[in-house]
Amino acid sequence: MIETHGAAEGVTRREVLRTAARGTAIAGLGGLSLFLGVKAHGTVAWEIDAERCINSRLGAVGVEICDACATDCVLPLSAIRAINHHDECGRCYVCPAYFQIRSAVGPDGLPSQKLCPRDAIRREAIGWIDPDDPANNFYEYVIDDELCNGCGRCVMACKEPAGLGSIRLEVRHDVCLDCNRCSISEACPETAYTRREVDA
């Protein structure tokens, strides 16, 4: 009885331990699958909060430009881009995000230098163009995705009151590696770069 009892008790304990270990493993795998599934479907991703980013935050005027998005990404060309929201753009003749507006005026009456160090913004007159009076046209400003590195200079220059704030830094999710520990997030001085739920 004692032996039988002892043998029966030993098997039961082993089975309990085995079952518990199996359960823990399944639960762990389930959690991992869920995490990977969510990550794969892109419902949680790294995002920039424009209201926190110092380059786009209203009221942050006369401050240094932050270029952490350009310098701290692990990719050779950062996954961050400046995006011009054309529906909010003033289509100005002299855009402070395109021109270095404090540079000397050239013979064409426009600033002689551009702001973007990578010449990533294209300026083009749109609509019914007045060939005699260039100030009498609307202009479209298109940012070249292959050249922009997200340095933020145009974002800061476009911000109110100098501009309308139509240019903002955004993550290109098709390029972003979605690192668990994002180096931009760690470098961001404004905690503007965080993992958030996004539309799938």
Added chain:
Amino acid sequence: MTWTRIETLGESPDGLFEEALRGLAFDAADRLLAVGDTELLVLETSAGSRSRHPLEVLPTAVTTHGDSIWIAHPSGVVVLGLDGGPQDAWDDPVRLGRVTDLAVGDSGIYLADAASRRVQRYSLAGEFLNEIGDHHRKGGFHIPNGAIDLAMDGDGRIVVANPGMHRIERYRPDGEMVDRFGHFDGVDPAGFGGCCNPTNLAVMPGGTIVVTEKAGPRVKVYASDGTFQEIVAQAADFAPTAANMVVAVDSAGRIAVADPSRRTISLYRETKGTAP
């Protein structure tokens, strides 16, 4: 000659209004009128007295003509007596979407409508007469700032700021352009800097034009022929975010400039001496 700041009104942390300071004018007695929130503020700067008159509209601009105070709101005007008592009111919500300034003279009422980006002219009785600025191939004045500012000069011409083109344009009451001046320059103060300046203007009794600019904020004067004269005030006098700084002049040539960010009004007078 140089310009000196006499005083800044409302320099407490709260400013002259709780939420917004939108319009400024002097009346014939050189009382300073300001509108903001939902009230008219009358300041007798020499006596130091202030009186507030509640309004039933959201005021966007103020001027005077005859014995009346004319206040614009987004779709019309209200007319008050010099004591603040109501005289008249009308609106035209079909034609007017966002009136940001007005001028009144014997030739009519001129409402700067940012929604249509044109100036709408009405008779003093409120009958629509004609538009100003509709000839522009851009469809109207180019106003990335979202506001049109204007004034009437001593010859009855309508002087309008066209900031997106870095120009000041003068029109006859019927809408025909008389002339224009201004160009972009981000270095030489004779030009207008930034994306869209000047934002606001006023005309002195002798025809001198006072303008304000944003980013960085400053105040400048031009002769009637468009020749740059001098800088009245620079960025240090205003909040860095100040934009659309409405300006008014009195009969003695004093200049009043509103800082919408701080909700204050700074007064300047010309003094003998050399500009720094």
